[in-house]
Amino acid sequence: MDSEVSSGRDIRSWFGGRLVISAALFLIIPILFIIAVAQLTKANGPQWMPDSFENPYNYLFNSLLAIKGQSPHSFQHPGTTTQVLGAMILRSSSTKSTNDLIISTLRDPEKQIRKLHWYLLIFTTLVLWIAPWMTAISLRSYLPALFIQASSLFYQTLLWYGIMFGPDLMLVPFSILAVCCCTLLVSPLLFPNRGQVFSAEGFGSAISNSTPKPRTSLVAVLTGIVCALGIVTKLTFFPFIFISLLCCGSRRNLISFTIAFVLGVIVALTPIYSQLPLLMTWMVNLGIHAGDYGSGPVGFPQLGEYVQDIVSLIEAEPLIAVIPIVTTILILILSVGASESRQHRAAVCRIALPVAGLQLLTFLAIAKHPGVHYLIPLYLSTGLNLVSLFYVLKMTRASSIRRIAGWTALTGLLLLGFGCFVDLTPKNYIRQRQQAVNRLRLYKHAKELTKNDVRVDYFFSDSPIYPLCYGNDWAGGAFGPILLSLYPNQLFLNIFNDRFQTFTEWIMPEDILKKYDHLYFLGAPSYFPKIDGLDARTFETIDHADDYYLQKWTRKPAR
Numbered sequence: 001m002d003s004e005v006s007s008g009r010d011i012r013s014w015f016g017g018r019l020v021i022s023a024a025l026f027l028i029i030p031i032l033f034i035i036a037v038a039q040l041t042k043a044n045g046p047q048w049m050p051d052s053f054e055n056p057y058n059y060l061f062n063s064l065l066a067i068k069g070q071s072p073h074s075f076q077h078p079g080t081t082t083q084v085l086g087a088m089i090l091r092s093s094s095t096k097s098t099n100d101l102i103i104s105t106l107r108d109p110e111k112q113i114r115k116l117h118w119y120l121l122i123f124t125t126l127v128l129w130i131a132p133w134m135t136a137i138s139l140r141s142y143l144p145a146l147f148i149q150a151s152s153l154f155y156q157t158l159l160w161y162g163i164m165f166g167p168d169l170m171l172v173p174f175s176i177l178a179v180c181c182c183t184l185l186v187s188p189l190l191f192p193n194r195g196q197v198f199s200a201e202g203f204g205s206a207i208s209n210s211t212p213k214p215r216t217s218l219v220a221v222l223t224g225i226v227c228a229l230g231i232v233t234k235l236t237f238f239p240f241i242f243i244s245l246l247c248c249g250s251r252r253n254l255i256s257f258t259i260a261f262v263l264g265v266i267v268a269l270t271p272i273y274s275q276l277p278l279l280m281t282w283m284v285n286l287g288i289h290a291g292d293y294g295s296g297p298v299g300f301p302q303l304g305e306y307v308q309d310i311v312s313l314i315e316a317e318p319l320i321a322v323i324p325i326v327t328t329i330l331i332l333i334l335s336v337g338a339s340e341s342r343q344h345r346a347a348v349c350r351i352a353l354p355v356a357g358l359q360l361l362t363f364l365a366i367a368k369h370p371g372v373h374y375l376i377p378l379y380l381s382t383g384l385n386l387v388s389l390f391y392v393l394k395m396t397r398a399s400s401i402r403r404i405a406g407w408t409a410l411t412g413l414l415l416l417g418f419g420c421f422v423d424l425t426p427k428n429y430i431r432q433r434q435q436a437v438n439r440l441r442l443y444k445h446a447k448e449l450t451k452n453d454v455r456v457d458y459f460f461s462d463s464p465i466y467p468l469c470y471g472n473d474w475a476g477g478a479f480g481p482i483l484l485s486l487y488p489n490q491l492f493l494n495i496f497n498d499r500f501q502t503f504t505e506w507i508m509p510e511d512i513l514k515k516y517d518h519l520y521f522l523g524a525p526s527y528f529p530k531i532d533g534l535d536a537r538t539f540e541t542i543d544h545a546d547d548y549y550l551q552k553w554t555r556k557p558a559r
Contacts, residue, residue: 037163047165056116060165067098070478131180147387182223228263246350323386326409326413332348386413389406435546446462446542456492458495
């Protein structure tokens with residue numbers, strides 16, 4: 001009876017005075033996150049800038065397709081959750097007819113992209129606040145949930161992609177939710193005598209009865225739904241599927257997770273059912289071909305190139321290797337030569353080491369197609385490494401020296417992560433702001449100089465017009481006629497098929513060369529294709545900003 005009263009009093013204390021304090025505590029990191037991303041967004045300038053237009057304009061145009069009731073044309077990521085969210089925000093925030101909404105969006109895409117970005121950023125911040133907070137309440141322990149939050153500030157790649165509306169930012173809330181769910185799934189294994197506040201039995205039973213009950217499948221179901229939404233957002237979420245399966249523990253949880261995951265994927269993919277055969281083919285090619293995005297010969301990349309890709313990924317974000325390696329070594333050191341409890345052995349053998357092994361395997365798989373943003377889910381999964389080390393330190397019976405070393409190292413990892421945030425974020429802000437100033441100056445110069453001439457924008461063009469062409473191409477050209485009426489006399493060069501284009505038609509290079517005596521080209525010469533009669537290396541350079549050039553081609557007189 002006394003233990004029941006004590007348990008009830010303990011849990012009620014969470015819902016008393018501690019609630020406000022804990023809410024404020026867990027709000028600190030989300031506030032830092034949203035301030036950092038907001039300032040970096042401001043420094044970067046408009047979303048049409050050449051470094052950042054790909055995702056926002058792709059997903060804006062495919063969201064417009066969804067508003068029209070059509071299947072999104074872009075499906076490779078597959079990105080369906082981002083497209084549907086964009087359509088819901090655009091439709092619910094306007095009273096215009098569908099046609100008028102589309103026209104107004106194409107007339108001022110930056111306004112709508114800013115709106116979509118802020119909605120997604122606020123949603124991400126709320127999840128970053130509430131999910132770890134609720135996890136802390138369920139565990140009745142602050143530190144593990146704070147470790148989950150902290151990882152969102154450790155990686156500049158994550159903050160950089162946070163400035164754009166797209167699937168990479170949308171992966172953040174799903175990844176945070178997945179880490180919280182996995183932590184809750186393994187907590188009964190580690191602390192079987194600690195009642196769970198959030199369970200299928202509800203709050204009342206947890207408060208009134210301290211007797212351990214079988215872990216319910218509610219969290220497993222939620223984990224399955226989260227993983228379904230995550231993998232439909234971007235395939236790079238796949239590490240969390242394996243980690244979640246590992247954390248399920250019991251057969252009941254495993255079945256519940258699997259059913260929820262499969263049903264969630266089926267529902268989330270509804271808008272692109274017609275594209276599923278193409279998606280499956282693309283996924284197979286992605287796995288078996290050596291080139292980027294499923295291109296190139298069948299096989300594995302060259303060993304030297306593959307090793308260099310691994311090194312470059314680690315150099316870009318060293319903590320993706322440092323945190324798992326250091327925590328795994330410490331866990332092994334703490335576990336050697338000591339008589340440990342069953343809970344400690346479970347933490348080490350069934351959770352900590354397998355999670356680190358899965359992280360390594362998935363990192364090696366992603367390195368086959370190197371891209372630092374592909375690692376965003378893995379970045380956030382390092383919160384689990386910190387949580388695992390914390391649990392092992394709490395339960396270990398190792399010597400005082402090893403325990404002190406473990407706590408010191410855990411503190412050091414946290415300080416290292418926050419140190420990177422404090423040191424690198426202001427530097428990246430200054431760098432991005434200067435780049436934006438230079439590139440805006442280049443576009444202004446190009447616009448003035450080519451006012452009465454033909455300018456050809458190509459990938460990556462420092463122009464607000466080119467992203468409209470790019471987004472329309474990724475939407476299957478569905479908005480070409482509207483764009484042509486809004487932005488007449490625009491000419492582009494598609495570097496992927498070596499043809500010129502307007503918003504509605506393709507033009508062969510030889511026809512362009514016959515029609516014009518001179519042309520101005522605005523873009524990145526490193527991407528300029530090899531076309532007979534056009535060699536970017538021979539063009540006259542008028543101006544440039546970083547890697548983006550305004551160049552002039554003039555027809556050579558016939559001999």
